[in-house]
Amino acid sequence: MLHRLLDGFATRFGVVIAVLAGFVLCLSAGLYFQSGANRVLKSHEVFRQNHVRDGFVSISDMLRLTLVVDELVASNALTPALHDKLLAALDILYVRARSLETRESTLFPDDDAETPSDAIFALVDFVDGTMAAGVHDIAQLKLELLWHIENTRSRLVTFLDKMRRQEDKFLDQQAREVEQQARVVGVIFLVLAAAMSISLILLRKEIVARHARARAERRADYLAYFDALTTLPNRIQFTDKVEKRLKKKLPTGVLLLDLDGFKAVNDTYGHAAGDAVLKTTGDRVAAAIAAQGGIAARLSGDEYAVCVPFEDVSVLEFYADSLLEALCLPIDFEGERLEVQASIGVVASEQVARCLGLTFSNMMRAGDFALYASKEGGKGRYTVYDDALEVKFSERRGMLEDLEAAISDGGLDVYLQPKVHLPSAVPYGFEALVRWQRDGKFVSPDIFVTLAEEAGLVMDIDLFMLSQATRIIAERNAAAGATFSVSVNLSALHFNGSNIVEDVQTALERSGLPPELLTLEITETVQIHDWERVRHVLAQLGALGCKIAIDDFGSGYSSLAYLRNMLADELKVDRTLIEEIVHSQESQHVLRAICELSSGLDMSVIVEGIEDIAQSEVIQKIGCARAQGYLYGRPEPAELAIDAALIRVAAPQTYAS
Amino acid sequence: MPRFSSFKLAVCAALVSLASPGVSLASGPSPVELTQITHRPASLTLVMPGGEQVEYTPAALEQLNTYEMTTRTPWRDDEAVFQGVLLRDLLERHGMADVKAIRVRAENDFTITMDRAVWEGESFLIATRVDGRPHSRRERGPIQFVLDWDAYRNSDVADENHLVWMAAEITVVE
Numbered sequence: 028m029l030h031r032l033l034d035g036f037a038t039r040f041g042v043v044i045a046v047l048a049g050f051v052l053c054l055s056a057g058l059y060f061q062s063g064a065n066r067v068l069k070s071h072e073v074f075r076q077n078h079v080r081d082g083f084v085s086i087s088d089m090l091r092l093t094l095v096v097d098e099l100v101a102s103n104a105l106t107p108a109l110h111d112k113l114l115a116a117l118d119i120l121y122v123r124a125r126s127l128e129t130r131e132s133t134l135f136p137d138d139d140a141e142t143p144s145d146a147i148f149a150l151v152d153f154v155d156g157t158m159a160a161g162v163h164d165i166a167q168l169k170l171e172l173l174w175h176i177e178n179t180r181s182r183l184v185t186f187l188d189k190m191r192r193q194e195d196k197f198l199d200q201q202a203r204e205v206e207q208q209a210r211v212v213g214v215i216f217l218v219l220a221a222a223m224s225i226s227l228i229l230l231r232k233e234i235v236a237r238h239a240r241a242r243a244e245r246r247a248d249y250l251a252y253f254d255a256l257t258t259l260p261n262r263i264q265f266t267d268k269v270e271k272r273l274k275k276k277l278p279t280g281v282l283l284l285d286l287d288g289f290k291a292v293n294d295t296y297g298h299a300a301g302d303a304v305l306k307t308t309g310d311r312v313a314a315a316i317a318a319q320g321g322i323a324a325r326l327s328g329d330e331y332a333v334c335v336p337f338e339d340v341s342v343l344e345f346y347a348d349s350l351l352e353a354l355c356l357p358i359d360f361e362g363e364r365l366e367v368q369a370s371i372g373v374v375a376s377e378q379v380a381r382c383l384g385l386t387f388s389n390m391m392r393a394g395d396f397a398l399y400a401s402k403e404g405g406k407g408r409y410t411v412y413d414d415a416l417e418v419k420f421s422e423r424r425g426m427l428e429d430l431e432a433a434i435s436d437g438g439l440d441v442y443l444q445p446k447v448h449l450p451s452a453v454p455y456g457f458e459a460l461v462r463w464q465r466d467g468k469f470v471s472p473d474i475f476v477t478l479a480e481e482a483g484l485v486m487d488i489d490l491f492m493l494s495q496a497t498r499i500i501a502e503r504n505a506a507a508g509a510t511f512s513v514s515v516n517l518s519a520l521h522f523n524g525s526n527i528v529e530d531v532q533t534a535l536e537r538s539g540l541p542p543e544l545l546t547l548e549i550t551e552t553v554q555i556h557d558w559e560r561v562r563h564v565l566a567q568l569g570a571l572g573c574k575i576a577i578d579d580f581g582s583g584y585s586s587l588a589y590l591r592n593m594l595a596d597e598l599k600v601d602r603t604l605i606e607e608i609v610h611s612q613e614s615q616h617v618l619r620a621i622c623e624l625s626s627g628l629d630m631s632v633i634v635e636g637i638e639d640i641a642q643s644e645v646i647q648k649i650g651c652a653r654a655q656g657y658l659y660g661r662p663e664p665a666e667l668a669i670d671a672a673l674i675r676v677a678a679p680q681t682y683a684s
Numbered sequence: 685m686p687r688f689s690s691f692k693l694a695v696c697a698a699l700v701s702l703a704s705p706g707v708s709l710a711s712g713p714s715p716v717e718l719t720q721i722t723h724r725p726a727s728l729t730l731v732m733p734g735g736e737q738v739e740y741t742p743a744a745l746e747q748l749n750t751y752e753m754t755t756r757t758p759w760r761d762d763e764a765v766f767q768g769v770l771l772r773d774l775l776e777r778h779g780m781a782d783v784k785a786i787r788v789r790a791e792n793d794f795t796i797t798m799d800r801a802v803w804e805g806e807s808f809l810i811a812t813r814v815d816g817r818p819h820s821r822r823e824r825g826p827i828q829f830v831l832d833w834d835a836y837r838n839s840d841v842a843d844e845n846h847l848v849w850m851a852a853e854i855t856v857v858e
Contacts, residue, residue, distance in 0.1 A: 088792065111725060118821035119792045119850070125759070 037229060049222065056215050063204050070197035078130050079194070082187040085123050085143060089176055089183070092116040092150075096172050105162045113154065121151050131186070134193060143182040150175040254325040256302060257309025265324035269334050270387045272376075278338040279376040282347055283394040284312065284354070286329035287406040288367045296363060303360045304367055305329065311353045316346065331369075332394075338375040340411055347371045347409035355407065371409035372398030382417045396420045399481070427482050429465055430475055434487045439463050441495045443668035445660040445675075446514070446633060449647050452659055454672040456512030458548070459496035460662045461488055485518045490530055492516070496665075497538035497545060503669045504544070511672065514546040514576060522560060528567045535571065542572025546597060549589075550578040558592045565594050576633075581621065590628070598625045602636025602656075609641045619649050712807045712832050713751035718767055723818045726826035728810070730778055731855040738778065742812035742819070742826055748773050753809050755833045758844055759824060764814050766830045771808035774854075785857040788829070791821075791850040797857060798846055805841040806831050810851070824849030 035041050095112045099105060105113070124147035131142045153175055162168055249255075252264040260268070272279045286308060293301035305325070312331050313323045321335035335346060350371060357364040374394040376385060383389040397412040400419070404410065412420070433439050443457035463470045479485045493515045500513040521527040535542055547568060565575055576597035577589055581604045590598075600621055608614045618634070625632045634646050637656030646654060660671060723742035730738045748769040756763045775781050782800070789795045809830045812819055819825025828849045831842055 084792070084794075091792075115791060115821065121822045122824055122849070123792075 045222070052215065052218060056211065059211060060208065063208050067201050067204055070200055078134065079187065079190050081123065081126050081130060082143070082183055082190060085120070085127060085147070085183050086180065088116070088120045088123050089179055092120060092172070093176055096169055096176075099165060100169050103165055105165070110158075113158075117151050117154050120147050124148055124151070127186070135189065141182060143179060143186045146175070146179040146182045150179055254309070257306055257325045259309045259313060259331075260322060260324040262324065262326045265322060265326065265332055265334065266387060268322050269390065272334070272336075273385055273387055273390065276385070277376075278336060279390070280335045280337050280339075280343040280346070281374050281376075281390050281394050282333040282335070282343065282350065282409075283326075283372040283374075283391070283398045284308075284331040284333070284350065284369045285371075285398055285402065286354075286367045286369055287402070289329040292365050292367060296360065296365065300360045300363070300365060304358055304365055307358045308354060308367070308369075311356075312350065315350050315353050319346075338377045340373075340375055340413075343373045343375060344409070344411065347373050347411075351407065351409060368407040370398055370401035370406050372396065372401060372412065373409055374412040378412055378414075378417070382414075393417075393420065396423065423478065426465065426470070426475065427478060427484075430463065430479060430482075430484060433463055433465075434484060434491060437491070439488065439491055441492060441499060441665045442662040443496075443499075443513070443665045444655060444662040445668065445672050446512075446653060446655045447659045449643070449652050449654055453676055454511070454660070455653075456514065456544070456546070457496075457500070457668060457672070458514040458655060458662075459492050459516075459665075461492050462662070480518070486520055489515070489517050489521065493530065493534045494537065497534045497540045499665045499669075500544065501538040501540035503666075504540070507669075507673055509673065509676070510544065511669070512544040512546060512574075513540070514548050516578065517547045517549055519549055519561075522564050523557075528564060528571070531568060531573060532571055535573070543574065545573040546576050547573060548576045548578040548599060549593065549595075562592060562594065569594055579635075581617070590624075595630055598630050598632050599655075600632060600634045600651075605634060605636040605642055605646070605656075608645050615645065615649060618646065618651070622650050711753070712835065713753045713770060713809045716750055716752040716767060718746055718750045718813070721813070721818055723812065724820055724826045726821075726852075728827050728851055729853045730774070730780075731853060732778065732780070733783070733856045733858055740774075745769050745774070745810060745812055745827070748777065751809055753830065753832055755830065757824075757830060757833070757847060763833075765816065766809055766811040766828075767813040767816075768809050768811040768827075768830075771803050771810055771829065774810065775803065780856055783856045783858070787855045787857050788848045788851055789853040789855070790848050791852045794848065794850075796845045796848060799841075802841045802846055806835055806839055806846075808846070821850060827851045 092113075095109065095116050099109055099113070102109065124144040127142070127147070128144035131144060150172075153171065157168060157171075252261060253259065254261045269279065269281065286304070289301065289304060292304055308329075308331065309323070309325055312333060316323050316333050316335060319335055319337075321333055324332050324334075326332050333346065333350070335343070337343060351369060354367070354369040357366050359365075372394045374390055374397055376390065379385055379390050379393050383393060393412040393416075396419075397410040397416060400410040400416060401408050410416065440462040442460045442462045444460060445454035446456045446458060447454050461472060461476070463472075463475050476485065476488070479488050496513050496515050500511055503509065504511055517527065531545070531547070534540075535545065568575060574596040575593060576599050577593055577595045578599045579601040580590075580598045581601040598621065600618060604614055604617060608618065622632050631653065632651055633653040633655060634651050635655050637643050637646065637654045637658045639658060642656075643654065643658060660668065662668070663671070720743070726742055728740045728745065730740070732738070746769065750767060750769055752765055752767040754763050754765050772781065775783075775786070780786070785797050785799045786803075787795060787797045811828045811830045812826065814823060814825065819828060829847050829851060831839070831847060836842060836847070
């Protein structure tokens, strides 16, 4: 309510009204005070005019005359001196009467009673007349004078009484006036105090809001250029600064860091531990280059970057060494010792200028490539982007360009590997696997899928495979009257905001493949932050009718978190578990446990990587009813694989030792 | 030297005339020759610092330079020609021009003290005649202190109390 009122006041209209109201209030108060002051001044005029004094002095003048009369009686003769005195006393009375006359008519205009001035004039007229006629009887004169004096005196007393009442009235008026004005002043002060309070509240509101805005702006500025967690400069600031250096052609070395084992810390100890690692790493990176005036930044996730003002490789190597050393120190977190290490890619501006052209993006690409080389070379190390790496980098770039072309031109091949029931080994479906021939030679999927993942092309490959595999299987099923299912790999990247549900639906509609014959195999290759969204997407996919499988279960990537969160229908046990299964009791225990686990979760289990009969027998003993592996069929071009499967369906064979 | 435009000069002239209003309008006492007449019996006594007294009749006063002034008074609605001598001249004649103050008493015992600033600031006429006639007591004479009406109205120092009528005595206040 108050806020709405204040907001109303704070509008342009509100301010105009408030100012006008204040102005009108002040003006009317001023006018009121002025009229009050005028009334007070007017009544004060009465006192200033000496009205009362005139009355009293008249009595004194009467006394003067009385004294002259006394003298006259004493001397019993009107001597010239007494004559002068008598005249003087009369003259004085006369003038006084003139003054009184004016006052009487002003103060009591409606009073018809005989006034003191009338009495005085009668007295003066009497004496003037007596003097003109000649004074014969002093005693008689005295008597008549005393009568006049007495008459005048009584009139004067009445006059003074009236005056006193008049003055009382004026005083009362003044008192009332003052009281009234005090009330008005009180009200005005109250109104002003209220207005002032409102203004102060508004002002305070405005100041608080301004501070909040300033804080928010500072925070926004900070967040725009700094990473909130580590307080290091962020990618934007790093880009700005490095770009400036490169434009000025200043010698520049960039070290790109990526933590090894960070994900494991996050998964094992939680995000708070992950944050502690990131923060400590930030501090260590900043400390390592502090002395040299370089820039340390956190680019994203567990990626950091350092820019130093050197391009001498031996100096950069020194930095890389000291960073590796600093970063492999264990980190204490709530009593736990967290261990991570870093891989580093080192790149010097001189090398990039010579080979690629000196731009920021080339520096970063070269750095990324060197970092990638470190990871590939075994992690916990640094790699300098040099001529040898440059050659590999060019190769990789060439391959990437070709891969992009192959994806867009449909130059990838769909291979199918049969999935079989045990013990009959009759194929019931296939896993669709992508193959790529570059210049007539197969490129290992390990190489080009990894490349596609790094280059963000993996989703395109998935979609290509989805549409192709569903089309091929649907066509052949229709032709042969078969009901082969097909599994297509989907990267978990699809869950981070793509249209995978629509894409699957489109593929199903176009191919006509019954949804239950499509299995989507999800591999955890990226960290999933929004499980809620994943569950939502999986539920939608499930609603379409297709099945979900967790791929490579048991390898480093698939975790129990996946198992718990994914509404999967199938669990694909990774080949690494099977490699040792014949001789390793532990592996057998693990597989048995997985089987029990999946039956508890109402999932079917399929074992990958079965290469020989011994492995097949072991898993059958454990209770696995589905398998996939070289023993049952290698990945082959789709048509060939389906032909072979159809033959086997027609004439099943048993694999036994 | 800065050159004033005619407009600026006009403004300056207007300001000067505003700053001294009524200077040209005030008509103080002007010298006049008076013929002898018979005055009513009256006297104005000067009491010097040492107690020495000098008594002036209206005729004796008129031995000083005489002036006249046409004005009204608080008790006259119509103008009259007042003639007499200047209070300043009378005081100067007796070396009382630089005294701190004087006290004036009237026949009716009214008394007022006038600081020097009052008689220096305004030209008081000690009127002995009105409209050519001897001043009478009933007209607030025979000896009356008169000021030009405008000067009286605008005066910062003089008020009605200084317009003493039936003046009888001037005493130096030390």
